[in-house]
Amino acid sequence: MAAEALVELENVHFSRGPHPVLAGVDMRIPHGAIVSLMGASGGGKTTMLNLMAGTLAPQSGRIRVAGQDLHALDFEDLYRLRRRMGMLFQHSALFTDFSAFENVAFPLRRHFRLNESILRKLVLMKLEAVGLRGAAGLMPAELSGGMARRVALARAVVMDPMLIFYDEPFTGLDPISVGIIATLIRRLNDALGATSILVSHDVQETFSIADYGYILAGGKIIAEGSPEALRASDSELARQFLSGQPDGPVPFHYPARDNYVTALTGSAAAGEVI
């Protein structure tokens, strides 16, 4: 972790109403790396990506991206910064009334006045990079889940971003598509000289491409390090998460008011309507 940090979080707190989602998170994302962020569902991973992109603001703490304090930026500057970020959404988020081509062309058309032949080259280059130049004319409804994710990936990188967020890019895909997406993430990161933040539950696939990892639990980072270091971590919670054990610091049993035997012999169970 010698390289200078592109993204830095310092003691970030964020809550939804009374319910704290992040309770003091510190992170450092070095230039050029692929950093993975793992944690249970509902643990605040998507929230964290939104905080780094400035679409949400923390209640307290500091977030710096490319040396700029997000909190201090006005609307215009934030939008300018965001043009250098790309995000691959959990559900692809393609525009349903645009073709694959127009989806990828969208950010270019909105931000630049390019002549049509240059625009076409740029879009086709990105579609070729994800292997879907042949699907340029298809509408999102005609794409499989894996293909839609790849078109969304092409769209996320069409502006050659310095920072790319991936929100659960492997979820709901077949093993071949998972492999393709993982390879693309590594390849695009290195080809663009970008920095990537990868949110995922897929420990195997994530560790095969990530340079560094963070594990989020209970609103805090409970472990961090290279994939090898994390596997050897002495945090029990981290070990339970990485090896997928059903019981451990995160209990298998949801707490019950009475014990099992009493419940079986009792007259009514909680939730039972007599």
Place this chain on the structure above:
Amino acid sequence: MAFLDFVPNLGRQVLLTIPNLGAAARFLLRSLVAVINRHFSIQQLLKQVYGFGVRSLLLMIVAAFFTGMVLGFQGYYALVRFGATSALGTLVALSLLRELGPVLTALLFAGRAGSALTAEISSMKATEQLNAMEMMAVNPFAWVVAPRLWAGIIVVPILCAIFDLVGIFGGYLISVPVLGVDGGTFWAQMQSNVTFSGDILTGLFKALCFGLVVTWIAAWQGYAAQPTAEGVGNATTRSVVTASLAVLGLDFILTAFLFT
């Protein structure tokens, strides 16, 4: 029990609505100003005007035709007792221009185009398309909401004018060929009793206000919807109900101010 719950439930609904009103007002303001944003496009606006028009035109024409015909019948029935059937043209025209044209246009627009608009925006939200836009540094207010809102403001008066014309034609068809009122009198009376600014313009102004309110409510319900399949359905229903009630309520207020 259910009856006893009614009053506190109503109270809670009202209390829940008040902070929403502030948010809805801010939403309206942001969308209206978004025309000066660089991501606002006239092309998108025209596309929406065309879409709203195409979606509602046939419905408007059919509804207006029947409304006009019914006005012809009912007006004749009322006027013939006083021997005043020569005023039938005026009655049909004034009822349509001042009241039925704008209100029915707005109600039909809310049911047809408004509900579709809510469904469209709420599903864009549910599928993260609005977030994606925000991430691509394209302001969704400028690109999505503003063109639709302004299109509603432009389209509803146009639809209303068409409604008025078709309705008057329907009224004519019943009054003159069917009921035997004199055609010359029908038109002449109408011409001398309908004023351009007092009746036609105020009617169209009403339509413009309704266009704004219906599109605003439809867009807001879509934008504020729970981002789930169920949320999309709920928002669509709520959009039509709220917009229709708002049109009727606003109609009373506008009528009280404009026609006194």
